[in-house]
Amino acid sequence: MLRLDTRFLPGFPEALSRHAPLLEEARRRLLAKRGEPGSMLGWMDLPEDTETLREVRRYREANPWVEDFVLIGIGGSALGPKALEAAFNESGVRFHYLDHVEPEPTLRLLQTLDPRRTLVNAVSKSGSTAETLAGLAVFLKWLKAHLGEAWRRHLVVTTDPKEGPLRAFAEREGLKAFAIPKEVGGRFSVLSPVGLLPLAFAGTDLDGLLMGARKANETALAPLEASLPLKTALLLHLHRHLPVHVFMVYSERLRHLPSWFVQLHDESLGKADRQGQRVGTTAVPALGPQDQHAQVQLFREGPLDKLLALVIPETPLEDLEIPEVEGLEAASFLFGKSFFQLLKAEAEATYQALAEGGQRVYALYLSQVSPYAVGWLMQHLMWQTAFLGELWGVNAFDQPGVELGKRLTLALLRQEG
Numbered sequence: 001m002l003r004l005d006t007r008f009l010p011g012f013p014e015a016l017s018r019h020a021p022l023l024e025e026a027r028r029r030l031l032a033k034r035g036e037p038g039s040m041l042g043w044m045d046l047p048e049d050t051e052t053l054r055e056v057r058r059y060r061e062a063n064p065w066v067e068d069f070v071l072i073g074i075g076g077s078a079l080g081p082k083a084l085e086a087a088f089n090e091s092g093v094r095f096h097y098l099d100h101v102e103p104e105p106t107l108r109l110l111q112t113l114d115p116r117r118t119l120v121n122a123v124s125k126s127g128s129t130a131e132t133l134a135g136l137a138v139f140l141k142w143l144k145a146h147l148g149e150a151w152r153r154h155l156v157v158t159t160d161p162k163e164g165p166l167r168a169f170a171e172r173e174g175l176k177a178f179a180i181p182k183e184v185g186g187r188f189s190v191l192s193p194v195g196l197l198p199l200a201f202a203g204t205d206l207d208g209l210l211m212g213a214r215k216a217n218e219t220a221l222a223p224l225e226a227s228l229p230l231k232t233a234l235l236l237h238l239h240r241h242l243p244v245h246v247f248m249v250y251s252e253r254l255r256h257l258p259s260w261f262v263q264l265h266d267e268s269l270g271k272a273d274r275q276g277q278r279v280g281t282t283a284v285p286a287l288g289p290q291d292q293h294a295q296v297q298l299f300r301e302g303p304l305d306k307l308l309a310l311v312i313p314e315t316p317l318e319d320l321e322i323p324e325v326e327g328l329e330a331a332s333f334l335f336g337k338s339f340f341q342l343l344k345a346e347a348e349a350t351y352q353a354l355a356e357g358g359q360r361v362y363a364l365y366l367s368q369v370s371p372y373a374v375g376w377l378m379q380h381l382m383w384q385t386a387f388l389g390e391l392w393g394v395n396a397f398d399q400p401g402v403e404l405g406k407r408l409t410l411a412l413l414r415q416e417g
């Protein structure tokens, strides 16, 4: 379950009815593009794709020997699987992410891995991302050096169905390659094989995850009063004059979720609109309770330039009692309480304190940190982003601003010879 709480934004129900025509129009425009080539709305259909799920499961079953899974990918090709695997790794397979090009940790990783038990997954929609190709080259050499001809079983590719250098390489070498559907962009790809393949190795409940995402689809299309993504899109739209959007999650298991959201929000919505105006708000990742001891001071008493979203679990899967300690009476208010009670109290107190501090804040309650609820939340946030693209007049599915950095990197490398 995912539940929106706007108790500290009392005018919101009226604002929702006032903006009904605007929201309905944004939804109509978005859905009208569905199925249009190049509209990049394929992520809406991923939760229904049972064929890919079967293919991913078959591959997982055929490779029971895997103990270490190295995902080489960056941005949308790494952030989603990283967020979900950290929360729902039930298998004990160890995951390593090469989403950087720092030599020292890469060398250390290569020294600790057993190539005979390692599966390398190179993930890139374009198939041409520099960091990913650099990592692939290094791991390919390592696999070949240790395994000879057997290296092919240890490398699996996830990329465009037809195009790009990685697809061509996989074909040339006869490698197993999963497809990221053409109409699915990187930051919207977590429910494609980009996420499903690693999560199958992590033993995550994929049925639950996709069922949750289907629920988000249902709410996205529901009448306005029941349309959670239209509601949160409106919250962000009404506060677009506030430059900062804090996304704060009260779950250690979901510690990587804010980074996934940051890419989704910032890269989709921070750009020039159709009139050439710069638009966008800056998503700031935060984690509870850790950031209560780091960022919350600023959130509470710093500039009133923020809209904050708190993601708060309502129930734990398991709980842990805080036992009494003799001689530590200062902590007696904790004794007999549980970790989750403390977590929940802290989240609620922060929610209230932020509102009383004058900040604009709302909560998204997750029934539990389960694949179902988190699948729902992630697909919900994709809908929210897509609706905001319509409301702000930007193409939420391109990233022209990233291209210049890529071109300059290439130019610098060429100069160095």
Ligand SMILES: O=P(O)(O)OC[C@H]1O[C@H](O)[C@H](O)[C@@H](O)[C@@H]1O
Binding pocket: 074, 075, 076, 077, 123, 124, 125, 126, 127, 128, 129, 132, 186, 187, 267, 399, 402
């Ligand atoms: O999946 P890839 O094509 O390798 O792309 C990885 C990342 O590259 C660029 O930085 C894009 O701006 C991101 O949106 C993308 O997620």
